[in-house]
Amino acid sequence: MTRRGRVASGQPTIADVARHAGVAVSTVSYVLSGKRAISELTRSRVLASIRLLGYHPNAGARALASRRANVIALVLPLRSGIQVPVVMQFATAVVTSARGHDHDVLLLTSDEGPAGLRRIAAGALVDGVLVMDVELHDVRVPLLRELGRPSVLIGLPTDTRQLTCVDLDFHRAGQLCVEHLAGLGHRRLALLGAPAAVYERGTGFAHRTRAGVIEAAARHGVDVVALPCEENAADVHRRVVGLFARHPDISALIVQNEAAVGPMQAALSALGRRVPRDVSVVAVCPDQFAEHASPRLTCVPVPAEEIGRQAVSLVMRKLHDELVPEVTLLPPRLTVRDSTSSPGR
Amino acid sequence: MTRRGRVASGQPTIADVARHAGVAVSTVSYVLSGKRAISELTRSRVLASIRLLGYHPNAGARALASRRANVIALVLPLRSGIQVPVVMQFATAVVTSARGHDHDVLLLTSDEGPAGLRRIAAGALVDGVLVMDVELHDVRVPLLRELGRPSVLIGLPTDTRQLTCVDLDFHRAGQLCVEHLAGLGHRRLALLGAPAAVYERGTGFAHRTRAGVIEAAARHGVDVVALPCEENAADVHRRVVGLFARHPDISALIVQNEAAVGPMQAALSALGRRVPRDVSVVAVCPDQFAEHASPRLTCVPVPAEEIGRQAVSLVMRKLHDELVPEVTLLPPRLTVRDSTSSPGR
DNA sequence: ACGGTTTGTCGAAGCGCTTCGCCAGCGTCC
DNA sequence: GGACGCTGGCGAAGCGCTTCGACAAACCGT
Numbered sequence: 001m002t003r004r005g006r007v008a009s010g011q012p013t014i015a016d017v018a019r020h021a022g023v024a025v026s027t028v029s030y031v032l033s034g035k036r037a038i039s040e041l042t043r044s045r046v047l048a049s050i051r052l053l054g055y056h057p058n059a060g061a062r063a064l065a066s067r068r069a070n071v072i073a074l075v076l077p078l079r080s081g082i083q084v085p086v087v088m089q090f091a092t093a094v095v096t097s098a099r100g101h102d103h104d105v106l107l108l109t110s111d112e113g114p115a116g117l118r119r120i121a122a123g124a125l126v127d128g129v130l131v132m133d134v135e136l137h138d139v140r141v142p143l144l145r146e147l148g149r150p151s152v153l154i155g156l157p158t159d160t161r162q163l164t165c166v167d168l169d170f171h172r173a174g175q176l177c178v179e180h181l182a183g184l185g186h187r188r189l190a191l192l193g194a195p196a197a198v199y200e201r202g203t204g205f206a207h208r209t210r211a212g213v214i215e216a217a218a219r220h221g222v223d224v225v226a227l228p229c230e231e232n233a234a235d236v237h238r239r240v241v242g243l244f245a246r247h248p249d250i251s252a253l254i255v256q257n258e259a260a261v262g263p264m265q266a267a268l269s270a271l272g273r274r275v276p277r278d279v280s281v282v283a284v285c286p287d288q289f290a291e292h293a294s295p296r297l298t299c300v301p302v303p304a305e306e307i308g309r310q311a312v313s314l315v316m317r318k319l320h321d322e323l324v325p326e327v328t329l330l331p332p333r334l335t336v337r338d339s340t341s342s343p344g345r
Numbered sequence: 346m347t348r349r350g351r352v353a354s355g356q357p358t359i360a361d362v363a364r365h366a367g368v369a370v371s372t373v374s375y376v377l378s379g380k381r382a383i384s385e386l387t388r389s390r391v392l393a394s395i396r397l398l399g400y401h402p403n404a405g406a407r408a409l410a411s412r413r414a415n416v417i418a419l420v421l422p423l424r425s426g427i428q429v430p431v432v433m434q435f436a437t438a439v440v441t442s443a444r445g446h447d448h449d450v451l452l453l454t455s456d457e458g459p460a461g462l463r464r465i466a467a468g469a470l471v472d473g474v475l476v477m478d479v480e481l482h483d484v485r486v487p488l489l490r491e492l493g494r495p496s497v498l499i500g501l502p503t504d505t506r507q508l509t510c511v512d513l514d515f516h517r518a519g520q521l522c523v524e525h526l527a528g529l530g531h532r533r534l535a536l537l538g539a540p541a542a543v544y545e546r547g548t549g550f551a552h553r554t555r556a557g558v559i560e561a562a563a564r565h566g567v568d569v570v571a572l573p574c575e576e577n578a579a580d581v582h583r584r585v586v587g588l589f590a591r592h593p594d595i596s597a598l599i600v601q602n603e604a605a606v607g608p609m610q611a612a613l614s615a616l617g618r619r620v621p622r623d624v625s626v627v628a629v630c631p632d633q634f635a636e637h638a639s640p641r642l643t644c645v646p647v648p649a650e651e652i653g654r655q656a657v658s659l660v661m662r663k664l665h666d667e668l669v670p671e672v673t674l675l676p677p678r679l680t681v682r683d684s685t686s687s688p689g690r
Numbered sequence: 691a692c693g694g695t696t697t698g699t700c701g702a703a704g705c706g707c708t709t710c711g712c713c714a715g716c717g718t719c720c
Numbered sequence: 721g722g723a724c725g726c727t728g729g730c731g732a733a734g735c736g737c738t739t740c741g742a743c744a745a746a747c748c749g750t
Contacts, residue, residue: 010493011467013706024730029708036709039728056467060414061706063405064735071470074452078437084430092423095454099461104470107419107452109440116444122356122401124736125416125449148355233639262607263639266614294578294608358736369700374738381739384698406736409705469706 012053021049032057063124072098072315073126075108075117075140077133083258085286086304087132090154093308094130101316103127114143121149128315130154134165136202150318152311156204156327164318166310166328170205170284173300173332174212177254177282180298180334182220184342186252186280189217189224190243192236192264193256196228209256209284225250229260236263237270244271251343252280258289261297280340287335295338303330357398366394377402408469417443417660418471420453420462420485422478428603430631431649432477435499438653439475446661448472459488466494473660475499479510481547495663497656501549501672509663511655511673515550515629518645518677519557522599522627525643525679527565529687531597531625534562534569535588537581537609538601541573554601554629570595574605581608582615589616596688597625603634606642625685632680640683648675 018025023042030036031046038046049055063069074094076087095105106126108116110133117140120126127149131140134155144151145162153165174191181189191213193199194206210226217224225247229239244250255261261283265275273279275295283290287301310328317324363370368387375381376391383391394400408414419439421432440450451471453461455478462485465471472494476485479500489496490507498510519536526534536558538544539551555571562569570592574584589595600606606628610620618624620640628635632646655673662669 011469014708015706025707026709026731027729030729033708036729037727042728054467056464058409058706059465059468059470060405060408061735062708064403064409064737065706065708067708067735069405071451076437078433084433088423088429088433091452092421092454095452096456099457104465105452106416107436107440107450109437111441112444119401120404120449122399123404124356125404232637234637237639259637262611266607266611266639269611269614292577292579292604294582294611359738360736370737371701371739372699375699378738381699382697387698403736406705407738409707410736410738412705412738 011058012055014055014057016053017046017049017055020053021046067124068319069125069127070102071104071106071126072128072130072312073106073108073117073120075110075129075131078109078111083285083302085258085289086302089286089304090132090308093305094312097309097312101312103312103316114140117143117147121147127319128152130311130315134204136204136207150315152315152318154307154311156208160326163326164314164324164328165326166307166314167205167330168302168307168332169329170208170332171212171215172329173284174209174214174254175216176212176300176332176334177284178213178216178220178222178224180282180336180340181252181254181280182216182222184252184280184340186343187222188247188250189213189222189252189254190247190250191224191226191254191256192229192239192260193226194228195230195257199228206256213254229257231257231259233263233266236260237267240264240267241271244273250279252282252340254282254284256284258283258285261285261289261293265293276339276341280343282334282340290335290337293339298335298337298340300332300334306330356403357400359400359402361398362391362394362400365398366391412469414470414472415447416449416451416471417473417475417657418451418453418462418465420455420474420476423454423456428630428647430603430634431647434631434649435477435653438650439657442654442657446657448657448661459485462488462492466492473497473664475656475660479549481549481552495660497660497663499652499656501553505671508671509659509669509673510671511652511659512550512675513647513652513677514674515553515677516557516560517674518629519554519559519599520561521557521645521677521679522629523558523561523565523567523569525627525681525685526597526599526625527561527567529597529625529685531688532567533592533595534558534567534597534599535592535595536569536571536599536601537574537584537605538571539573540575540602544573551601558599574602576602576604578608578611581605582612585609585612586616589618595624597627597685599627599629601629603628603630606630606634606638610638621684621686625688627679627685635680635682638684643680643682643685645677645679651675 014025014028018028028046031038031043098105129151132154134153134157136158138157141157153163155167156165193210198206213224229236268279275281281297283297283299285299290297290299314324359370359373363373373391376383376388443450474496477499479498479502481503483502486502498508500512501510538555543551558569574581613624620626628642628644630644635642635644659669
């Protein structure tokens with residue numbers, strides 16, 4: 001019996017590789033990690049053995065010995081009012097770019113709450129944490145600060161001290177929408193926002209967009225009505241009809257609610273207002289969605305993939321003890337399509 | 346120096362707990378796992394120490410020693426034509442129910458392909474694998490068979506031998522739609538299906554629904570036109586208009602494409618056909634989506650959460666070496682709402 | 691009072707890997 | 721030509737946990 005008192009796992013171990021290549025275990029390890037110089041001859045012999053035996057390092061053993069799991073956690077929201085496609089795009093971007101850094105991604109939902117975070121972080125299941133759907137006064141923030149593991153927030157809480165946050169500059173995005181519309185000559189706008197619940201729980205992006213819209217409107221001498229909007233067709237219809245009943249001279253809409261776009265268009269057409277002839281529409285939503293709508297929507301895209309990449313890159317840098325900025329805001333840009341034009345034409 | 350030659354991690358270890366409670370390390374382990382009888386007195390002393398020290402078992406060490414990572418992998422698709430909200434619902438259901446079995450979820454995207462699967466499985470990063478978006482002749486299927494780790498497919502490949510699959514019975518779902526409409530008196534139907542690419546790559550659910558629809562239509566002596574449908578408003582519009590141009594007497598639509606529902610309704614209303622007065626609509630989509638549409642849609646809901654729970658439960662049973670059925674098909678049910686009625690009323 | 695179980699606990703041997711210290715062999719430089 | 725520095729490799733000590741076998745002590749029936 002050469003080794004092992006218990007049941008064999010079937011998988012070859014680093015010792016098998018070492019024996020097969022005629023070198024020491026540590027040499028194999030150094031070939032794999034590149035942390036010490038290894039002669040080209042030995043290197044290729046070891047690599048050949050690895051390939052031949054179909055060796056894959058055991059993740060648990062590696063994590064135990066190196067104190068690095070090569071896994072990061074991604075905490076996703078699952079509650080109502082989230083932009084599902086955005087979240088999904090974001091998640092895939094995170095997985096893809098984490099793999100580019102030789103890390104895997106552990107998926108958590110926020111419903112296990114802070115306890116879940118503590119469990120995986122303290123248990124060394126993950127090296128770092130990415131948190132989505134951050135609220136202005138998020139309960140997880142104090143925990144993240146004390147956790148002792150690198151973390152990156154997607155979204156901005158009120159107090160960003162000692163944190164690392166990345167997000168689209170939604171304030172600027174709101175401004176961009178207004179500037180575009182004001183530039184076209186619109187004087188009365190409305191913002192069809194996220195569901196009321198999203199504002200109530202203090203989700204940053206909704207507040208920041210609204211603030212940007214209102215601020216820019218004031219600056220450009222433009223009137224704006226901001227109202228939240230649920231994600232069902234009936235509510236959207238009611239809101240839009242009510243809006244134009246109270247403010248018949250509104251000539252442009254800013255929409256930050258993907259689910260509302262379709263129903264909104266239906267409501268407008270029911271009111272006999274055509275886009276963009278009678279009403280211009282600017283959306284804050286994934287580019288692809290705007291592209292697929294009819295008419296194609298002028299929009300400020302939410303660069304979910306770019307945010308995901310940035311978040312991963314930031315957490316990796318923190319893992320390497322680099323200093324990173326507390327806040328990274330990506331500059332939004334506005335893509336002009338077919339849903340906006342000058343009013344009264 | 347009591348322990349450790351290298352840098353302290355800060356986290357208390359099981360040895361710290363044992364020392365604090367005045368017992369052996371193995372005793373603490375048995376308290377935690379419950380695998381041997383421990384006196385109530387000792388048990389409570391140990392638990393008290395654990396709480397006091399804030400001990401969390403190290404995942405890597407545990408995985409190494411026990412040969413179980415307590416993690417399952419979830420392979421999600423990220424390509425076009427997938428039903429994003431369904432996937433998302435599914436993912437959260439998987440995470441939630443995995444946690445109920447004391448497991449975490451590692452997120453993979455299918456773009457790393459079979460190599461990714463092999464890596465995590467061989468490396469013992471995960472104990473089992475859940476694979477979504479299965480094609481009829483999926484390249485990953487042979488790999489799963491040889492992988493030596495429990496796996497569950499969400500969706501049905503052509504050959505299910507030696508596999509475990511779970512899905513909604515889409516064939517029956519298609520039948521249900523037709524039966525409902527035929528029962529109302531409709532004689533000419535159309536199926537607005539998934540994007541063409543989805544059929545082309547042999548994704549099971551699309552094929553099976555279509556087959557069920559066609560089969561039931563033949564059985565009920567009903568005509569049906571089945572056509573794929575892209576996810577952008579312009580294509581949907583074109584298809585719907587073309588459809589009624591060629592078949593003006595079609596009185597009901599079956600839709601299996603969430604993104605197409607809104608544009609379809611818009612197209613119908615542009616054609617002057619009202620739902621359900623002139624055209625009845627049955628959707629195969631998440632219940633919530635149907636509920637939020639206007640009018641509320643009669644639908645066959647895709648029970649993403651239930652499928653997720655089932656998938657986790659199956660993989661857990663396989664982890665415990667239980668025998669499980671090769672194929673689990675959940676029975677669909679049809680929810681009648683406001684989008685269907687008898688024709689010509 | 692004495693074998694035979696149970697019950698509760700302990701000690702130690704790994705799990706498969708990383709990493710530290712050590713050293714042999716070589717070229718190099720006054 | 722000896723002190724020195726590299727280079728390439730080895731051996732062994734853990735990392736923190738689970739689990740197996742051993743074994744006192746308590747309990748049993750007789």
